[in-house]
Amino acid sequence: MQINDFTEKFVTCLNSAPVVPVDGATNFKKLDEWSSIFALIVIAMVDSEYGKTLTSDDIRNAETINDLYHIIQSK
Amino acid sequence: MSSFAVHNVSLRGVSACVPVRREDNMELDLIPESQREIFIQTTGIRYRRMAAPGTTAADLCRVSAQKLMSDLGWQPDEIGVLVLITQTPDYVVPNSSSIIQHQLGIPKDCLALDINLGCSGYVYGLSVIGSLLQNMPGRKGLLLVGDCSSAIVSKGDKATYPLFSDAGSATAIEHQAGTSWHFDLHTDGSGYEDIIVKGGGMKHPFHMHSLDPVDHGPGEVRSDLQMKLDGLNIFNFALREVASNIESVMASAQVSAGDTDYYVLHQANKLILECVRKKLKAPSEKFPYSLYDYGNTSSASIPVTIASQLHGSLPESRKNLVLSGFGVGLSWGAAVIDFSQAHIADIIEI
Numbered sequence A: 001m002q003i004n005d006f007t008e009k010f011v012t013c014l015n016s017a018p019v020v021p022v023d024g025a026t027n028f029k030k031l032d033e034w035s036s037i038f039a040l041i042v043i044a045m046v047d048s049e050y051g052k053t054l055t056s057d058d059i060r061n062a063e064t065i066n067d068l069y070h071i072i073q074s075k
Numbered sequence B: 001m002s003s004f005a006v007h008n009v010s011l012r013g014v015s016a017c018v019p020v021r022r023e024d025n026m027e028l029d030l031i032p033e034s035q036r037e038i039f040i041q042t043t044g045i046r047y048r049r050m051a052a053p054g055t056t057a058a059d060l061c062r063v064s065a066q067k068l069m070s071d072l073g074w075q076p077d078e079i080g081v082l083v084l085i086t087q088t089p090d091y092v093v094p095n096s097s098s099i100i101q102h103q104l105g106i107p108k109d110c111l112a113l114d115i116n117l118g119c120s121g122y123v124y125g126l127s128v129i130g131s132l133l134q135n136m137p138g139r140k141g142l143l144l145v146g147d148c149s150s151a152i153v154s155k156g157d158k159a160t161y162p163l164f165s166d167a168g169s170a171t172a173i174e175h176q177a178g179t180s181w182h183f184d185l186h187t188d189g190s191g192y193e194d195i196i197v198k199g200g201g202m203k204h205p206f207h208m209h210s211l212d213p214v215d216h217g218p219g220e221v222r223s224d225l226q227m228k229l230d231g232l233n234i235f236n237f238a239l240r241e242v243a244s245n246i247e248s249v250m251a252s253a254q255v256s257a258g259d260t261d262y263y264v265l266h267q268a269n270k271l272i273l274e275c276v277r278k279k280l281k282a283p284s285e286k287f288p289y290s291l292y293d294y295g296n297t298s299s300a301s302i303p304v305t306i307a308s309q310l311h312g313s314l315p316e317s318r319k320n321l322v323l324s325g326f327g328v329g330l331s332w333g334a335a336v337i338d339f340s341q342a343h344i345a346d347i348i349e350i
Helices: A003-013 A036-050 A056-061 A065-073 B033-043 B057-072 B096-103 B121-133 B231-253 B270-280 B298-309
Strands: B003-018 B022-024 B047-049 B079-085 B111-115 B140-148 B166-187 B220-222 B262-265 B320-327 B331-338
Touching: A003 A036, A003 A065, A036 A056, A036 A065, A036 B033, A036 B231, A036 B270, A056 A065, A056 B231, B003 B057, B003 B121, B003 B231, B003 B298, B003 B331, B033 B270, B047 B166, B057 B096, B057 B140, B057 B166, B079 B096, B079 B121, B096 B111, B111 B121, B121 B140, B121 B166, B121 B298, B121 B320, B121 B331, B140 B298, B166 B231, B166 B298, B231 B270, B231 B320, B231 B331, B262 B270, B262 B298, B298 B320
Parallel strands: B079 B111, B079 B140, B262 B320
Antiparallel strands: B003 B166, B022 B047, B140 B166, B166 B331, B320 B331
């Protein structure tokens, strides 16, 4: 798994193209598109693409897409 | 032992009843207008049924039972077992099943009991009533399953209000030699707080502030008497447990994917169910949904899905249904049930 690949998959979880450019350093919780539904979609994507489980604590403790990437890698 | 078989019982019919009154998530102010379409697309839920004040889960179950008994030509004095699964009973005391026994005109030589379970309730209920009836030759039973969750969710809580919907159901079961139902049932009470109504019971009795709305964050306003749902924890629980539970019961029943005609799962939300479907590699035509029109009807969602989606599509050649319920408790279970002799009634609206 590469960070660019993960970021790309993260962006595809959004219903529409993000208003601002998104990269690994983006604080995803500040995106206009972020919502509890979006969190579920990301968890589903991580489960199906990487076979890993993101918990509610993982989401709570992460700020950037890089943070999520490292959490997934550590599992 | 959580994996077991029940013998000598046959499922004769299913009916379900929903309130005619409904709300549309496309018009729900609780969800920002820009997010309504993605909400409906992700959860699968457009409409929710709302019982009129004074109408209870027991009422919806009783109407379902009357319709089913009429369709099957069953008489009240043939019913030896009545099991009601609900988390929204008519009273704290007494049990609602006794009231329904009386309302249906069932004689006193009938065993009636309530079971407090939610989304796993239909599968658990089949195991309980099947286990009782297998030792009662010549007798018939009614499994009534339903909830009016709209009464216990907050209009200010986006984690619950746009999801839950009201429904009741009835399933007819009869003693019959030579049959087998297979079950795989599980419990994990460490997650009891993931879906909870904290106040009003003996642990946190009703008090002068029980009805006060409490702000738990944006879009999460509820009182102690209303349901709290940790959506992320429940989502992960479902991803972790449901597919393997289904595979386990299919293995014990020696039923292959090819032998399975339908997978009818608790209608939690579409994202969860699609993840499970993909894990099982099941084709979408074998995975019926009732979410769009009926929402998450809690314990009743499996019979509501059968009545609304499989009515008229269960010829004798199509008989193996894999059922799966999961949720509050945490509690989950799967079953393989033969529906080849089942009458599926039209869904009722009252």
